Amino acid sequence: MPARPQNVHQARLLRLLRDEGPRSRAELGDVVRLSRSKLAVELDRLVELGLVEGAGLAASRGGRRSGIVRLSPRLRFVAFDIGATSIDVAVTDGELEVLGHVGEQCDVRQGATVVLDRALDLLGKLRDEGLIPQVHGTGIGVPGPVSFRDGMPVVPPIMPGWDRFPVRDAIGQELGCPVLVDNDVNLMALGELHAGLARSVDDFLLVKIGTGIGCGIVVDGAIYRGVSGSAGDIGHIRVDDDGPICACGNAGCLEAFFGGAALARDAAAAASGESPQLAALLETHGELTAEHVGMAAAAGDPVAVRLIREGGRHVGQVLAGLVSFFNPGLVIIAGGVAGLGHALLAEIRSVVYRRSAPLATGNLPIVLSELAGTAGVVGGARLISDHVFSFTAA
């Protein structure tokens, strides 16, 4: 196994260098409140462990010039972001900068063995490019509920063949490094916390609107998972008893009204009737997705515009309640369907600002993610680096 910090001071120094980049010994001393000699001991030990290295001298602050240190440029974290229909694999350096990122279409319903083999093949491509001298840790996201403690999916509805498959232990054995497994939406929230709009926010929500709808919850700068790891499972919150029947068997769930699957269903219905533009797109492409609805709306199709507005309203109705309950400092909307953009966002904002508790919305930004496809892999690297750069007494 790769080297790990040996006490809390070393762990704190590693996380500082990860989040703030190279720093002089004098600057680090200001932050960590260690005596100069104790700081030197800890940094020397981190250099011996191969986790940190010297990087020249800083400009003088009046006295002797202080040495700059940085994370070893040989540190590598790996992230697998496994979606319902895609795999993304990335490798980052110690500061979580993405050095290489490959992805491909892949149906998660092929089961754990097939999909994880594909992910390892993709990692092999990055390795062949010489990007990975050693792997210090791997973070894995999957599109379903996860027992974080056990490192495995638990009764995941859209992942047949994955129930209680030991993803963490299997990949850990394969790669010889620490591995953590989490829900994909939690990883996106961690990605936003590390590199996105939530960098300075302690308590926030990330709502992912993809095929389904889920929510990542961050409390005090860390993922809140709930007592059985299912926190944020908002896709089946009731919007209206009179709504469409949901895949879960209940009527009127949020996902029965909106999300990629519901939007495709509604667009197909409109294509065979009221919307000639959607009908034309269906004929060209053989199927209709959220992206096509967005294209039709951009071209002025009133039916497509109405579908987006209604979707935004239903998301807003659920989100308004969660904002009243949770009083977050920020809400980020992400996922493929969020690509519908500002028409969707405007409707969500309108409902939340009107229906949530006034104190909770007084200063609440609701924004679209700006990380596009990288939130999941950055979040995976963040998850495992928080673990590797930590120290817990045995």
Added chain:
Amino acid sequence: MPARPQNVHQARLLRLLRDEGPRSRAELGDVVRLSRSKLAVELDRLVELGLVEGAGLAASRGGRRSGIVRLSPRLRFVAFDIGATSIDVAVTDGELEVLGHVGEQCDVRQGATVVLDRALDLLGKLRDEGLIPQVHGTGIGVPGPVSFRDGMPVVPPIMPGWDRFPVRDAIGQELGCPVLVDNDVNLMALGELHAGLARSVDDFLLVKIGTGIGCGIVVDGAIYRGVSGSAGDIGHIRVDDDGPICACGNAGCLEAFFGGAALARDAAAAASGESPQLAALLETHGELTAEHVGMAAAAGDPVAVRLIREGGRHVGQVLAGLVSFFNPGLVIIAGGVAGLGHALLAEIRSVVYRRSAPLATGNLPIVLSELAGTAGVVGGARLISDHVFSFTAA
């Protein structure tokens, strides 16, 4: 100001003695991982500060008999639990046992000065009984949103005359002790955490159904307040767009459907029509409350039974969404209307177990509070004792 601990070890020892009661020095040494000599130094210092005292010798564990220590029996915490129509004042010892508890009807709309003077008068009664040699801290709950940092209510809807009134500083000056102010529902949740059904639960929800409806959120054993202190404000979550108009101006809020106020309204309507039993109760008592609806239901009145069932269904619909989102380990139902008891509870459970994410309800107890009227004052004492028994470097 009364004495406070001078380092984190002393703070930890005080909280241990508060929560676990008198302990031998040997037992404390097992828990806090201090050397015998260091432990002795810290305990001696706490004795000098008047916070701890010796209490005889423990049975032998094989060697020399170890001395028992306990919190000083002269420690006193005070709690004010200010409701919409009542004040409760209690005094506890250091272990948060209630030594005296007085209350009276009082309309919070009389404003901060009048109501706080009444609370101080009630405290005077307890003082006259000789129960309060000294006050080490006071916790105050009010029925509205609070800026916890500033120690004052902020735009509280049912508390005219209280907006930004400096409750913490005014009472602190009066009593010469540390004071903290919080929302009354948060105090009830802390009371359950300390002395109720949540004693061993880290993440739970307390739903208070009184005149209005609110929720206390406990994350990792501490109150979660949200970024502006309004977390748990669930009374205005939308149940149905076609519902009654709420006092807040929106239609179909939870409180417009249920809670003490809505139940009184619906009972009065039924009394003038379909329910002769409610009509008889109205004639006898001059008004109808949740208690009367409970009496009519117990006597078999089908209209009263229906009102309770419908109320439980609406609470359940909102709670089902929050359970999916938050995945708590326990839900406690409390407040005056919760006195309707098991008919209400059965309906809430039925909806939540049917409509929440299965992983979130797999092992989720939904129970009625067993603390009756004392949750708020015990929670107030817990809030301030957590503060007084803490140490933060300046």
